[in-house]
Amino acid sequence: MAFLLLVCFSLIISMSSGADNITANQSLSGDQTIISKGEHFELGFFKAGNSSNYYIGLWYKKVSEQTIAWVANRATPVKDRFKSELKIINGNLVLLDESNSSIWSTDVNYTNSNLNSVIAILLEDGNLVLRNGSNSTENIWQSFDFPAHTWLPGGRIAYNNKTGRKQLLTSWKSNEDPAEGLFSLELDPVERQYLIKWNKTTQYWTSGSWDEQNKIFKLVPEMRLNYIYNFSYVTTDNESYFTYSLYNPEIISRFVMDVSGQIKQLSWLDASQQWNLFWSQPRQQCEVYDFCGAFGLCRESTLPFCNCLTGFIPKSQSDWNLNDFSGGCVRKTNLVCGRTSEKFGFLPISSSKPQNFTSIPVGSLAECERSCLNDCSCNAYSYVNNNCSIWNGNLLDLSEDNSNEITVNVKVASRDLPSEKKNKGVIIGAVVGAVVGLVLIMGLVLLLIRRNKRRLVGKTSVEGTLISFVYRDLQAATKNFSDKLGGGGFGSVFKGTLSDSSIVAVKKLESVSQGEKQFRTEVSTIGTIQHVNLVRLRGFCSEGKNKVLVYDYMPNGSLDAHLFSVDKLLDWKTRYQIAVGTARGLVYLHEKCRDCIIHCDIKPENILLDGDLCPKVADFGLAKLIGRDFSRALTTMRGTRGYLAPEWLSGVAITMKADVYSYGMMIFEFISGKRNSEQSQDGKKQFFPMQAANVLLGGDDILSLLDPRLHREATVEEVTKLCKVACWCIQDDEDRRPAMSQVEQILDGVLDVNMPPMPQSLKLFVFSFTHPFFFFSTE
Structure with missing residues (x-):
């Protein structure tokens, strides 16, 4: 008896002290676990949240927050883990519950096998396998298949x-x-x-x-x-x-x-x-089908994402409090169908068009509404382009964050709709108060308006967050556009001073063919974009052919004036922070705006520096204003040569990965402190990205690539990281280039980055420097 107790005790100790397997004479129960040899994964009983149920599963051993990676008995939990056990029976791994009933099994059908030698092993990759003996490498069963x-x-x-x-x-x-x-x-x-x-x-x-x-x-x-x-x-x-x-x-x-x-x-x-x-x-969360449930409206710009339509309440308020919106919403007042159709009304909402609609032939909006009103099963209708659609089931997948929004009219009890009668008394009182107040303050308001007009040159109106300027006043503010700050493929920039003494940068756009309404719409969209690493648009002017944008003035000018100047020198820490800040600005444009904005012209001239040398991406959104033809201008502008991705030349659709390519080319210049194609001291042309890739892949002295003016004062880790990122960004296949959000994470130290392959296009660029007409104009 003592011997048997000793054997049982030794089995328990071995099971709880890190064994990676279960043999035919062992079982796992209670708090016992098995652990993979490298201690990456652990297998045992776990309890999910506040539930009283237990499951067999495996989790990450080296992660402080228990994170389940696999579950065996997902549909059949046990109540008592100490009375339940996981063991091998007839060559299968079986979970027995409190009543000794099998509730989960690997269900392997054996033909020729020694069932007594079957062993369950937890591997380092998190795969739980059955093998015929500890020396076998062939899996009879594996959790990876389930x-x-x-x-x-x-x-x-x-x-x-x-x-x-x-x-x-x-x-x-x-x-x-x-x-x-x-x-x-x-x-x-x-x-x-x-x-x-x-x-x-x-x-x-x-x-x-x-x-x-x-x-x-x-x-x-x-x-x-x-x-x-x-x-x-x-x-x-x-x-x-x-x-x-x-x-x-x-x-x-x-x-x-x-x-x-x-x-x-x-x-x-x-x-x-x-x-x-x-x-x-x-x-985007609102792109997930039915995320907010029936009659729930998803808005990406608000938290929580989901809200019930007017006249509806959450089906389960407790679930909504836990941010579980899948149950959706129900009407506050149930609709009673029959003769009392006057008790119904319609709530108009703007949303993407829900699925599962039925099209019916009607001749007018009134007929479409009447068809839904008289149909007891109809929950909503829409009438677009003379087409009537009705929804007889629940409305799913309602979202305001969609460019193809339509008006959907949802059937709601009249008592739950906004009513003029309900608000009549409040409205009358408000009108009386407003009239009295208006008489008293009208004179003061008029005086303030006149005073502001005198103070604000050209600010004739405010549209959202933007000011609409008058062209002749901008001429005065810029001394007839005489103090030029710079220029590019989109136009020239001039320094200006408004009457309130604020200094601005005024950009005269060239080759804008858009109409007045479309131009104002696009500019208004640009004006809503606010980020610490993007230049803020303050206002605009649109008078005939004169299209002008007014930006915040950046006292330290553009990055190229510092990066390539013999009089100014940016230390390595500042260069690295500018690289990080620029990446963050592009992440915002690519992934965090309502519509993805592709810059199309990333280069040092379009990275501006404020008083603290904080980088701010300029000229974003202008590609859409100018149109696709602006690429012809880009290829001939000085400073753009060498930044354009190969897909510009192939005529295929341009994606955000074109910006990634340009960013990578610019990063090489952060390291060297000179243009990628700049002549060396012996007068020979060399292509720095090819040189950097050779040094990186060859494992040579990475600091030899550094701007000699920095005297090797930089960390090997950061220079290596920037070189790797730059080489990944300029890969020929745009699918292999990282997203800017991943670049940001790498530069922040959140993600590691592997050694990149040599981009084949670098060889073509080397050829282009001896034959400059081959790719670009050398103007």
């Missing part, structure tokens, strides 16, 4: 070509029981793309291009981030699958089908002890 909500490096998202079986990632809210979630990710083997589905039926995102009808978007380019992740697609006769790995195995990373309906790539940061979002798709 993912939960997390796709680990080395795992697969696969499709069995013979059986049609799919491997799914299914969303799970980590603080609740991991039952089947609303969203899933799977593989489409025909199109070689991912599909994100809602409730596993409605497909709304894929790795193809955006499709408004089916709610789909391409994900594959996001996964070609070969400087950190190596994604690949494999197909055989038996199966097709996507898999990925990390170039740096020390990075703790996970790919998750999140409860938000977005797929997310996250990395663990030891410094901050938290998960950092690397990228996600869809990018």
Whole structure:
């Protein structure tokens, strides 16, 4: 008896002290766990949030915040982990509950195998496998084939070509029981793309291009981030699958089908002890199908994202308090159909067009409204371009953040609609008070208006946050545009002084063919963009052919005047901070504006410096004002030579990755302190990016690339990091270039960056310096 107790005790000690396997004579119960050899993952019982249920799962051992990566009994929890056990029975890993009933099993059908030698091993990559003995390397079963909500490096998202079986990632809210979630990710083997589905039926995102009808978007380019992740697609006769790995195995990373309906790539940061979002798709929360539930309206610009329509309340207020909006909203007052149709009214809202509508033939707006009013099952209607659409079911996927908004009229009980009668008394009182007040202060208001007109030269009106200037007053402020600060592909910039003594930069635009209304619309959009690393637009002037923009004045001028000047010298710390600040400005333009803004002309001349040498990107949004033809001007402007991405020359559509390329070319100049194509001291032309790439890839002295005026006063780590980033940014294939948000994270030290490959186009650029007419004019 003592011997048996000793054996049992030794088994318990071995199980809880870091064993990486379960053998046929062992079981796991209570607080016992097994740990992978390198202590990256741990397997055991866990409890989700405040639930009383327990599950068998594995989590990251080296992460302070318990993060579940895989769950076995997702649909069948246990109540008592001490009376439940995980053990090997007949060659299968089986979970027995309190009543000794099997509630989960690996279900392997053996033909020829020694069942007593089967062993369960937790591997370093987070894969729980069954093998025929500890010396075997062949997996009989593996958890990678049955993912939960997390796709680990080395795992697969696969499709069995013979059986049609799919491997799914299914969303799970980590603080609740991991039952089947609303969203899933799977593989489409025909199109070689991912599909994100809602409730596993409605497909709304894929790795193809955006499709408004089916709610789909391409994900594959996001996964070609070969400087950190190596994604690949494999197909055989038996199966097709996507898999990925990390170039740096020390990075703790996970790919998750999140409860938000977005797929997310996250990395663990030891410094901050938290998960950092690397990228996600869809990018915007309101692009997730039915995120706000029935009759919920999504607004990207407000928190929380979801609000119920007027006349509706959350179906479950407690869920909404926890930011779970999936239950949607219900009417405050139920509609009673029949003879009392006068008790119904319609609430007009601006939204993207919900799906699942029915088109009916009517001749007018009134007929369309009447059809819905008289149909007991109709919840809303819209009438656009003489087409009547009605919705008989719940309204899903309502969002204000869409360029294709229409007016949807939602049926609501009259008592819950805004009513003129309800507000009549308040309105009468307000009118009386307003009249009395107006009589008393009208004179004062008029005096103040006249006074302000005298003080503000050219400020004839205010449109939103922008001031509309008069052209002749801007002529006076700039001394007839005589004090020129600089110029570029969009026009010339002049220094001006307004009557309130504030100094401004006045830009006269060239080749603007837009009409008055369209110009004002585009400028108003630019005027709403505010960021510490973007130059603020103060106002504009549009009088006939005279199109002028008025900006804040930057006392330290443009970056080129400091970077390439013999009289001024930027130390390394300042250069690095300018690189970081410029990246942040571009991140805002590319990812955080309502509509992505591609700058199209990133170069030192368009990076301005304020009094503290804080960088501010200038001329953003002007590409849309000028139009696609402005590229002809860019290729002949001095200072732009060498910054344009190869796709400009091929005539294909320009994306934000063109800005990434230009940023990379500019970063090389931050390091060298001279133009990329500047002549060396012996009078020979050399191409610095090629030189930098050779030194970087050859492992040579990286500080030899540094501006000689800095006398090697820079850190090897930062110079190496900038060189790597620059080489990744100028890759020939734009899909291999990082997004600016990833560049920002790398420069901030949040992400590591791998050694880049040699961009093949560098050889072509070397050729262009001996044949300058080949690519660009040398004007």
